[in-house]
Amino acid sequence: MNRFATALLTAAALAASLPAAAQFQKPEDAVKYRQSAFTVMASHFSRIAAMASGKVPFDAAAAKANADVVAALSRLPFSAFGPGTEVGQTRAKPEIWAEQDKFRAGGNAMQDAVGKLQVATQAGNLDQIKAAVGEVGKSCKSCHDQYRKE
Numbered sequence: 001m002n003r004f005a006t007a008l009l010t011a012a013a014l015a016a017s018l019p020a021a022a023q024f025q026k027p028e029d030a031v032k033y034r035q036s037a038f039t040v041m042a043s044h045f046s047r048i049a050a051m052a053s054g055k056v057p058f059d060a061a062a063a064k065a066n067a068d069v070v071a072a073l074s075r076l077p078f079s080a081f082g083p084g085t086e087v088g089q090t091r092a093k094p095e096i097w098a099e100q101d102k103f104r105a106g107g108n109a110m111q112d113a114v115g116k117l118q119v120a121t122q123a124g125n126l127d128q129i130k131a132a133v134g135e136v137g138k139s140c141k142s143c144h145d146q147y148r149k150e
């Protein structure tokens with residue numbers, strides 16, 4: 001193999017293994033991205049939580065629409081916690097990067113709980129939605145307790 005081909009293959013292998021941070025031009029962009037995803041997710045989750053707690057009347061179609069948004073957004077933040085994105089004044093604790101597998105497992109648990117919430121809203125059953133909201137809330141809190149500064 002000539003030197004050019006070797007260089008090309010090396011570049012391709014490198015590109016395939018690029019850290020998630022490479023999806024962002026600057027580490028600060030990753031921070032903004034993940035914070036934005038969590039902010040919008042929390043907004044839509046809180047609309048369902050308000051129905052579950054009786055603060056606002058139950059609207060099955062709205063609950064489902066909000067759960068769909070939460071489910072889509074729940075998949076976004078974790079690629080933005082890649083190596084090198086431990087920057088800026090944020091509440092993200094260094095443990096996120098020290099225990100990446102454990103952190104990611106917490107994210108998976110949250111996504112699973114959100115999936116169950118989505119199913120509950122598809123059924124339009126308020127009792128099922130209340131239970132699922134409780135489980136999603138627990139999954140949020142679990143990671144916040146471990147990985148988010150006060």
Ligand code: ASC
Pocket residue numbers: 042043045046049136137138140141
């Ligand atoms: C929310 C929200 C969170 C979680 C958490 C649950 O609505 O914004 O971060 O629920 O408070 O304990």
